Amino acid sequence: MSAVAFDQVTKKFGDTVAVDEFSLQIADGEFMVLLGPSGCGKSTALRMIAGLEEISSGILTIGERVVNHIPPRERDIAMVFQSYALYPHMSVEKNIESPLVANKRAKVDATERTRRVHEAAETLGLTEYLARKPGELSGGQRQRVALARAIVRRPEVFLMDEPLSNLDAKLRTQTRLELVDLHRRLGTTFVYVTHDQVEAMTMADRIAVISDGRIQQVGAPQDVYEKPANLFVASFIGSPPMNTILGTLQGGTETAAASVLTAEGTLAIGHPGSAQPGTELVLGIRPEHLHATDPVDTPGAVRATIQNIELLGHERHVICTVGATQMTVRQPNDAPPLAIGQAVSLHADPSEVHLFDPVSTERLN
Amino acid sequence: MATDPTVSAANEQNRLNQNAEQIVDPLVPAPYDNDKAVQPPRSGLRNAVATTTTYLVLTALSVIVLFPIYMLLLRALSSPLKYISAGQPLYPVSIEWDVFNRAFGQASLGRSMGLSFVVTFVIVIAQVLTSVLAAYAFAFLEFPLKKLAFVLVIGTLLLPIEVTLIANVEIIRKLHLLNSVPGLTFPFLVTAIGIFLIRQGFLGIPRDLRDASELDGYGHLRFLFKVAMPMSKAIIGSFIVIAFLGAWNQYVWPRFATDRGAWQTVQVALRTIGSENPGELNLGFAAAIVASLPLLALLIFFQRQIVRGLTAGAVKG
Ligand SMILES: Nc1ncnc2c1ncn2[C@@H]1O[C@H](COP(=O)(O)OP(=O)(O)OP(=O)(O)O)[C@@H](O)[C@H]1O
Numbered sequence: 001m002s003a004v005a006f007d008q009v010t011k012k013f014g015d016t017v018a019v020d021e022f023s024l025q026i027a028d029g030e031f032m033v034l035l036g037p038s039g040c041g042k043s044t045a046l047r048m049i050a051g052l053e054e055i056s057s058g059i060l061t062i063g064e065r066v067v068n069h070i071p072p073r074e075r076d077i078a079m080v081f082q083s084y085a086l087y088p089h090m091s092v093e094k095n096i097e098s099p100l101v102a103n104k105r106a107k108v109d110a111t112e113r114t115r116r117v118h119e120a121a122e123t124l125g126l127t128e129y130l131a132r133k134p135g136e137l138s139g140g141q142r143q144r145v146a147l148a149r150a151i152v153r154r155p156e157v158f159l160m161d162e163p164l165s166n167l168d169a170k171l172r173t174q175t176r177l178e179l180v181d182l183h184r185r186l187g188t189t190f191v192y193v194t195h196d197q198v199e200a201m202t203m204a205d206r207i208a209v210i211s212d213g214r215i216q217q218v219g220a221p222q223d224v225y226e227k228p229a230n231l232f233v234a235s236f237i238g239s240p241p242m243n244t245i246l247g248t249l250q251g252g253t254e255t256a257a258a259s260v261l262t263a264e265g266t267l268a269i270g271h272p273g274s275a276q277p278g279t280e281l282v283l284g285i286r287p288e289h290l291h292a293t294d295p296v297d298t299p300g301a302v303r304a305t306i307q308n309i310e311l312l313g314h315e316r317h318v319i320c321t322v323g324a325t326q327m328t329v330r331q332p333n334d335a336p337p338l339a340i341g342q343a344v345s346l347h348a349d350p351s352e353v354h355l356f357d358p359v360s361t362e363r364l365n
Numbered sequence: 366m367a368t369d370p371t372v373s374a375a376n377e378q379n380r381l382n383q384n385a386e387q388i389v390d391p392l393v394p395a396p397y398d399n400d401k402a403v404q405p406p407r408s409g410l411r412n413a414v415a416t417t418t419t420y421l422v423l424t425a426l427s428v429i430v431l432f433p434i435y436m437l438l439l440r441a442l443s444s445p446l447k448y449i450s451a452g453q454p455l456y457p458v459s460i461e462w463d464v465f466n467r468a469f470g471q472a473s474l475g476r477s478m479g480l481s482f483v484v485t486f487v488i489v490i491a492q493v494l495t496s497v498l499a500a501y502a503f504a505f506l507e508f509p510l511k512k513l514a515f516v517l518v519i520g521t522l523l524l525p526i527e528v529t530l531i532a533n534v535e536i537i538r539k540l541h542l543l544n545s546v547p548g549l550t551f552p553f554l555v556t557a558i559g560i561f562l563i564r565q566g567f568l569g570i571p572r573d574l575r576d577a578s579e580l581d582g583y584g585h586l587r588f589l590f591k592v593a594m595p596m597s598k599a600i601i602g603s604f605i606v607i608a609f610l611g612a613w614n615q616y617v618w619p620r621f622a623t624d625r626g627a628w629q630t631v632q633v634a635l636r637t638i639g640s641e642n643p644g645e646l647n648l649g650f651a652a653a654i655v656a657s658l659p660l661l662a663l664l665i666f667f668q669r670q671i672v673r674g675l676t677a678g679a680v681k682g
């Protein structure tokens with residue numbers, strides 16, 4: 001078990017900066033998720049921990065050791081790939097034991113090897129498939145072989161690059177739980193890469209949200225959800241995404257409530273924090289903190305027209321047009337009925353409104 | 366795995382089959398897609414005509430290919446004088462089965478075949494070894510001037526043996542290697558075809574797999590022998606066949622690299638048998654048949670590999 005630390009780590013491919021001055025401390029035994037859209041550099045960051053990519057500048061530490069120039073096999077890490085990367089010509093058993101056979105440092109005697117392989121196979125429910133080739137297994141089983149191959153060597157750190165993305169929805173949910181369970185049992189540091197916010201929210205101890213090669217925010221899932229550090233994080237995490245609308249701050253002090261003047265009316269909000277009256281800002285409101293009420297022109301609310309209603313069974317999403325913007329309201333299914341085309345007032349839970357600087361996109365309150 | 370040579374070969378085969386179907390039956394309008402259901406139903410008669418045509422064409426082609434082989438057998442078995450006086454018919458005349466025995470004894474065909482086996486064996490082993498190693502470097506390693514080096518290697522394919530013949534003979538002579546196994550094999554220990562084919566096979570190995578093996582702790586040699594080669598079995602197998610064919614059928618080089626009868630390889634011996642026994646033409650034919658038996662066995666044994674390996678190389682190359 002080991003901590004992993006990025007100190008101003010940068011990776012360039014020619015002119016492309018894939019990872020830009022990463023600084024991130026991953027604690028010993030932590031389940032850290034690197035979350036971001038496609039091409040943001042999360043795989044590159046992971047591959048640098050593995051030693052599969054050279055580091056352009058900065059310092060990467062695993063445990064006490066600076067590993068910038070340590071080859072992969074000496075780093076004592078295991079990685080699970082999106083494609084599973086199993087050896088197609090070897091049996092499941094040979095695949096699982098391969099790190100124990102191939103790596104001189106991890107080498108153990110034959111009895112110990114068999115014991116560990118069977119233990120790993122048992123842990124992941126693979127015992128009856130040991131003699132098969134990977135080609136004769138389902139996607140979920142292959143994925144578990146890849147996991148078994150990672151755990152036999154008892155690494156300091158587990159790396160996983162979108163290991164669930166080739167599984168169907170049901171299997172993905174189930175494997176998510178199994179991974180969390182595995183992490184709890186092993187107590188090893190996990191670094192897990194995904195673009196799926198649900199995976200990040202459900203499994204992580206902490207999430208590092210990444211965009212354009214930069215870390216946008218690091219925090220526990222709930223913190224990242226409740227206090228997004230900037231507009232990117234705000235709109236990337238949460239489904240449906242956070243509503244945003246442009247406005248001007250009016251009134252309010254450190255302690256008193258304020259309101260925001262938008263093109264479609266004035267919205268009551270809580271304490272504006274450090275923002276000064278008169279400043280332009282972007283309001284962010286999560287769909288569950290936005291409410292649609294019937295009488296139009298309620299004070300502290302904006303005017304809207306219902307454009308569409310999506311029924312999801314347990315809840316519904318009411319999609320409204322507010323001037324030129326679109327906002328989504330999340331409601332329980334038994335809320336009073338609404339009709340498409342109907343004019344409504346939208347008001348927000350004042351304490352749940354997020355304020356962002358329109359230029360820097362940083363959080364203001 | 367989309368990059369598996371067997372899969373791509375199979376896909377290629379499907380594609381060819383579809384094309385063949387279209388060529389054979391031009392009267393059926395082109396279907397909107399490959400779904401059989403949208404094709405207009407064919408009448409039984411038309412179907413039968415199409416099948417018959419296919420078989421006729423294939424039969425004709427087979428006859429063209431097999432005819433020389435039949436003639437070879439015919440001439441080998443027939444007593445030469447009686448055959449000619451019978452007006453060179455398309456059937457054997459006065460069959461002499463012991464001709465094979467006699468051919469084997471003549472001009473020590475057995476000895477020549479033995480030598481050819483040794484030479485072929487050395488060449489095949491050396492070519493596989495050097496090709497695999499060079500292919501590994503070109504496929505997986507980064508080094509300066511890699512592209513240029515590869516172009517140069519492939520460029521050697523453009524040089525026919527005749528171009529380098531004089532110079533090579535000169536070198537072998539100066540090294541006192543005329544009439545020796547090293548002399549017979551030296552210029553063929555490395556071949557660009559092998560490097561190219563096997564490199565193609567290696568390039569088909571997914572990057573994740575290489576990364577995984579690096580993390581597992583495989584060094585270069587272990588990765589080569591435990592992962593890269595087993596995963597490229599089909600291509601390496603087909604290359605072995607190609608190398609064997611080439612080495613066994615050598616004529617020009619053994620002619621020039623030897624000047625003693627005892628060092629005749631099989632193809633040279635065939636020629637000697639032909640010219641030394643003008644009265645017994647059938648001996649030469651029989652010897653040719655005997656000399657091709659190892660190839661026949663090889664082809665039957667490796668048939669699938671040959672097709673697979675060649676299409677895989679062709680599709681990707
Ligand atoms: N070997 C490479 N050579 C050049 N550019 C690369 C290389 N690998 C990655 N990149 C670039 O670096 C950036 C980050 O790539 P990376 O693979 O880390 O993205 P990612 O976040 O994992 O995306 P995805 O979710 O699609 O896997 C991309 O712009 C990519 O094009």
Ligand SMILES: [Mg+2]
Nearest residue numbers: 042043044161
């Ligand atoms: Mg990736």
